Amino acid sequence: MTAAYYLVKKGGHVVTVFEVEAQAGGMLRTAIPEYDLPRKVLNDELEMLKRLGVEIKTQTRVESVDRLFQDGFNAIFVAVGTHRVARLGIEGEDLAGVIDVMTFLRQVNLGQKPNVGEKVAVIGSGYAAAQAARVALRLGAKSAVIICDKKELAIPSDEAAETLAEGVELKALASPVRIVKAGSQLRLECAPAGRKRIKVNGSGFAIEADNIIIAIGAI
Numbered sequence: 001m002t003a004a005y006y007l008v009k010k011g012g013h014v015v016t017v018f019e020v021e022a023q024a025g026g027m028l029r030t031a032i033p034e035y036d037l038p039r040k041v042l043n044d045e046l047e048m049l050k051r052l053g054v055e056i057k058t059q060t061r062v063e064s065v066d067r068l069f070q071d072g073f074n075a076i077f078v079a080v081g082t083h084r085v086a087r088l089g090i091e092g093e094d095l096a097g098v099i100d101v102m103t104f105l106r107q108v109n110l111g112q113k114p115n116v117g118e119k120v121a122v123i124g125s126g127y128a129a130a131q132a133a134r135v136a137l138r139l140g141a142k143s144a145v146i147i148c149d150k151k152e153l154a155i156p157s158d159e160a161a162e163t164l165a166e167g168v169e170l171k172a173l174a175s176p177v178r179i180v181k182a183g184s185q186l187r188l189e190c191a192p193a194g195r196k197r198i199k200v201n202g203s204g205f206a207i208e209a210d211n212i213i214i215a216i217g218a219i
Contacts, residue, residue: 122147174205
């Protein structure tokens with residue numbers, strides 16, 4: 001969208017944006033919660049682009065760059081993003097009830113309203129982790145805890161304060177060791193940050209949750 005804006009403002013360019021989703025906006029729409037970026041603000045920006053002459057084709061998947069050149073386009077700017085979430089590399093992260101933050105936020109932002117249980121655990125330390133926990137509470141979870149390997153959340157202090165003020169709990173300086181089934185719930189076993197093994201009767205701890213959201217290495 002930014003490239004389209006500057007190209008059309010420069011003049012002399014007919015600009016078309018291809019978007020695979022039903023609505024334009026990319027990560028602004030699918031990864032950022034409504035409370036952080038009101039959809040009216042985003043939609044107004046998109047309407048401004050259209051008024052400037054940018055054509056936005058939604059629900060259009062580009063299968064071939066060569067085909068675009070054949071269709072008459074002189075230049076192509078690829079801006080598909082790199083929105084991937086890193087894997088934990090621990091036992092149990094593929095269990096049902098464990099979801100990556102990008103999939104979770106995308107489902108919410110596109111109106112799919114994923115089910116969350118009463119207790120949600122989020123693994124991460126940045127914006128995505130905080131957003132996931134706050135969104136989970138908005139979806140009806142009674143508790144949301146962030147497992148963070150740092151002393152505090154790696155976001156501005158005012159936003160960290162807002163996150164905690166909404167009722168999100170923070171377990172700092174902790175690292176996930178494994179995830180196992182615990183009846184109808186999931187059991188997330190953790191150790192002090194930097195340690196690879198949990199001390200069963202020592203400094204390790206475990207959290208039981210209905211859902212676990214992985215939010216490490218996310219944009």
